[in-house]
Amino acid sequence: MTNSASDKMTEKTNAAPAQPVSMMAVLAPAVGWLIPGAGHMMQKRWIRGVLLFVSIMTMFLLGLAMQGRIYKANGGDILDILGFIGDFGAGGMYILTLANDWGQGAIAFATADYGTKFMIVAGLLNFIAIADAYHIAIGKKQ
Amino acid sequence: MGKNSEPDVGRRASGVSQNLFVEIGSVTITLNHFSAAAVFALFASIVFGITHRETTRDMVRYGLYCFAMFLGGVLVAGWAMWVLRK
Numbered sequence: 001m002t003n004s005a006s007d008k009m010t011e012k013t014n015a016a017p018a019q020p021v022s023m024m025a026v027l028a029p030a031v032g033w034l035i036p037g038a039g040h041m042m043q044k045r046w047i048r049g050v051l052l053f054v055s056i057m058t059m060f061l062l063g064l065a066m067q068g069r070i071y072k073a074n075g076g077d078i079l080d081i082l083g084f085i086g087d088f089g090a091g092g093m094y095i096l097t098l099a100n101d102w103g104q105g106a107i108a109f110a111t112a113d114y115g116t117k118f119m120i121v122a123g124l125l126n127f128i129a130i131a132d133a134y135h136i137a138i139g140k141k142q
Numbered sequence: 143m144g145k146n147s148e149p150d151v152g153r154r155a156s157g158v159s160q161n162l163f164v165e166i167g168s169v170t171i172t173l174n175h176f177s178a179a180a181v182f183a184l185f186a187s188i189v190f191g192i193t194h195r196e197t198t199r200d201m202v203r204y205g206l207y208c209f210a211m212f213l214g215g216v217l218v219a220g221w222a223m224w225v226l227r228k
Contacts, residue, residue: 048192055185062181065171111171114178121182125189132193142196 025137032133033091036126039133052129060093060122063103068115070094070103083116089123089130176216183212 024043032039037053040046071083087094097103103119105112135141173181191205 051188051192055188059182059185062171062173065169066173066178067170110175111173111178114173114175118178118182121186125186128189128193 022137025134028133028137029130032130033089033126035092036090036122036129039130040136043133043136045136056090056122056126056129057093059118059125060090063115063118063120063122064097066115066118067105067112068103068117068119069105069112070097070119072098083120086120086123089125089127090119091123091126094123179216180213183209183216187212 028039028043030039031042035053036056037049037051039049040052041049071080071087073084073088075081075084090097105115132141187205187209190208191201191203195201195204
């Protein structure tokens with residue numbers, strides 16, 4: 001009991017001091033949201049950035065090409081709101097899609113349903129990529 | 143996988159495409175269930191591998207592991223549904 005308490009104290013004292021938020025810690029996630037993988041590329045993780053860009057963009061574009069439906073903010077239904085949160089993660093592609101009126105397919109056949117899910121998952125994967133870019137920026141990850 | 147002539151349900155460009163945006167908006171691709179699952183598994187595994195591990199070797203190994211789990215899950219679920227249906 002005493003040992004574990006002292007271990008915790010040692011852990012606390014050995015923990016790295018909180019660093020001030022750097023410009024990169026703000027910019028990398030923001031740019032990474034707008035362009036998938038760009039948050040990694042601007043931190044010179046070129047290969048990772050390109051792979052993330054290709055993976056997320058391809059998934060989103062495949063979703064569009066499969067006549068998937070894009071969700072909007074004022075969906076009303078809770079499932080529509082969740083779909084919007086997923087789509088929103090795609091950042092620049094989501095904005096471009098709305099601006100060009102793409103992604104208006106009705107989910108009337110299986111392929112369109114797959115497409116809708118592809119776009120949502122692309123957005124969710126971009127959220128993970130954004131978090132990773134942030135962790136690199138604050139030095140938590142190499 | 144390929145272009146097809148499924149019924150238009152979205153806003154499709156008619157006639158010759160005028161620009162790149164119209165071209166992108168009018169492309170239609172059809173994937174069967176397994177192809178869609180395989181493509182999904184591939185790209186999700188790449189992102190998982192990169193974001194969940196530190197070293198390049200671990201990233202590759204974890205990506206391959208995720209890909210195998212995704213596809214294995216699809217096959218197991220497919221056979222399970224086939225058994226249940228019988």
